[in-house]
Amino acid sequence: xxxxxxxxxxxxxxxxxxxxxxxxxxxxxxxxxxxxxxxxxxxxxxxxxxxxxxxxxxxxxxxxxxxxxxxxxxxxxxxxxxxxxxxxxxxxxxxxxxxxxxxxxxxxxxxxxxxxxxxxxxxxxxxxxxxxxxxxxxxxxxxxxxxxxxxxxxxxxxxxxxxxxxxxxxxxxxxxxxxxxxxxxxxxxxxxxxxxxxxxxxxxxxxxxxxxxxxxxxxxxxxxxxxxxxxxxxxxxxxxxxxxxxxxxxxxxxxxxxxxxxxxxxxxxxxxxxxxxxxxxxxxxxxxxxxxxxxxxxxxxxxxxxxxxxxxxxxxxxxxxxxxxxxxxxxxxxxxxxxxxxxxxxxxxxxxxxxxxxxxxxxxxxxxxxxxxxxxxxxxxxxxxxxxxxxxxxxxxxxxxxxxxxxxxxxxxxxxxxxxxxxxxxxxxxxxxxxxxxxxxxxxxxxxxxxxxxxxxxxxxxxxxxxxxxxxxxxxxxxxxxxx
Numbered sequence: 001x002x003x004x005x006x007x008x009x010x011x012x013x014x015x016x017x018x019x020x021x022x023x024x025x026x027x028x029x030x031x032x033x034x035x036x037x038x039x040x041x042x043x044x045x046x047x048x049x050x051x052x053x054x055x056x057x058x059x060x061x062x063x064x065x066x067x068x069x070x071x072x073x074x075x076x077x078x079x080x081x082x083x084x085x086x087x088x089x090x091x092x093x094x095x096x097x098x099x100x101x102x103x104x105x106x107x108x109x110x111x112x113x114x115x116x117x118x119x120x121x122x123x124x125x126x127x128x129x130x131x132x133x134x135x136x137x138x139x140x141x142x143x144x145x146x147x148x149x150x151x152x153x154x155x156x157x158x159x160x161x162x163x164x165x166x167x168x169x170x171x172x173x174x175x176x177x178x179x180x181x182x183x184x185x186x187x188x189x190x191x192x193x194x195x196x197x198x199x200x201x202x203x204x205x206x207x208x209x210x211x212x213x214x215x216x217x218x219x220x221x222x223x224x225x226x227x228x229x230x231x232x233x234x235x236x237x238x239x240x241x242x243x244x245x246x247x248x249x250x251x252x253x254x255x256x257x258x259x260x261x262x263x264x265x266x267x268x269x270x271x272x273x274x275x276x277x278x279x280x281x282x283x284x285x286x287x288x289x290x291x292x293x294x295x296x297x298x299x300x301x302x303x304x305x306x307x308x309x310x311x312x313x314x315x316x317x318x319x320x321x322x323x324x325x326x327x328x329x330x331x332x333x334x335x336x337x338x339x340x341x342x343x344x345x346x347x348x349x350x351x352x353x354x355x356x357x358x359x360x361x362x363x364x365x366x367x368x369x370x371x372x373x374x375x376x377x378x379x380x381x382x383x384x385x386x387x388x389x390x391x392x393x394x395x396x397x398x399x400x401x402x403x404x405x406x407x408x409x410x411x412x413x414x415x416x417x418x419x420x421x422x423x424x425x426x427x428x429x430x431x432x433x434x435x436x437x438x439x440x441x442x443x444x445x446x447x448x449x450x451x452x453x454x455x456x457x458x459x460x461x462x463x464x465x466x467x468x469x470x471x472x473x474x475x476x477x478x479x480x481x482x483x484x
């Protein structure tokens with residue numbers, strides 16, 4: 001079951017404007033995960049690179065995806081589906097996989113179960129698409145290509161007519177097209193050993209999907225001790241404590257499975273409250289879970305549960321993570337990796353984050369932009385970074401190097417004395433410093449559709465330091481950066 005417009009349901013998405021919701025960087029670029037109907041009418045499509053989408057809709061409101069908030073809103077929908085089929089697997093907010101073999105026998109056929117699920121969702125006012133096929137990959141594309149509902153009776157034949165772009169690897173897709181392989185059917189017709197030899201594990205997985213063979217799961221028996229659990233003598237009420245416990249459990253689980261040479265594709269999150277109520281939710285990943293990815297999903301789920309119980313004063317007494325669908329896809333460490341030190345450092349940071357709060361421990365990642373203040377994206381430590389502007393994209397009008405060492409969050413005013421367009425001296429607190437040398441100006445055009453004007457940028461050097469300044473149309477100068 002897929003809700004293509006689920007990210008648009010967030011409270012801050014304006015209903016009367018063109019809206020683009022952008023996900024985390026994927027395949028080298030930030031891409032569209034949802035858009036308003038008028039954006040689709042302008043030519044925007046799901047998966048389109050942000051730069052291309054903004055070119056089609058220059059005045060659109062652009063929002064970064066918030067998976068935690070989406071999970072909170074989506075959890076009641078999962079509960080609704082679980083009333084019909086208990087083992088609902090969440091891939092991401094708005095996308096779930098539902099094993100229906102037993103339910104079809106119980107409800108009397110594929111059409112009956114699809115009609116029942118669709119009726120429940122429609123009654124709740126949920127815009128959705130349903131696809132029924134063998135395996136998650138085929139089921140997803142059955143839903144993606146459905147008007148509303150699609151039941152696939154011949155999975156290999158259905159996959160054969162899909163474009164190779166459904167595989168999601170740009171370089172691999174480009175090579176396939178260069179070879180004249182445009183559909184999964186033509187890919188499936190090639191010898192598997194030749195594909196594996198030429199393209200390696202990625203090509204082999206693509207060939208398996210083209211044949212309708214979904215993820216190759218190691219059928220080993222999962223020992224019961226693989227599950228990890230935390231119990232709390234004093235019930236936990238703080239969301240910060242829950243976040244810390246989620247990260248600890250995820251780290252323990254991945255470390256234990258890594259020692260066995262395994263990684264999980266599917267995790268059951270179990271939470272027990274002070275009232276004795278036990279909640280369960282299954283999360284699935286297309287790739288084996290990493291420690292960071294698992295911690296994110298556990299935290300999203302706990303946040304959804306605790307926020308839905310707001311006001312009930314329910315405390316948490318037990319958390320448990322139970323893995324399934326183990327894979328033997330290992331992780332090859334380099335010779336110089338100190339895994340023990342990395343784990344200890346992450347635990348120390350997690351403890352600090354628990355003490356001072358999640359918003360007080362931030363991590364920076366580079367992103368593209370014209371001004372230094374735009375070239376860093378900040379996010380909570382331990383959460384997935386959302387980079388809205390790719391670093392490798394061309395940025396016409398970007399500030400010349402070198403980059404300032406200090407960039408104020410809000411550029412303060414700077415007093416500069418000018419003589420016919422030439423900076424003469426700069427006021428630093430109570431004294432004036434003469435300008436030794438300078439460069440510029442570089443004109444930067446603002447976002448005119450947002451009411452921003454153009455500014456000129458200057459690099460100014462004095463005996464007390466070097467500065468990056470901006471001068472607007474009214475002649476007011478602001479300090480944009482300090483060079484080391």
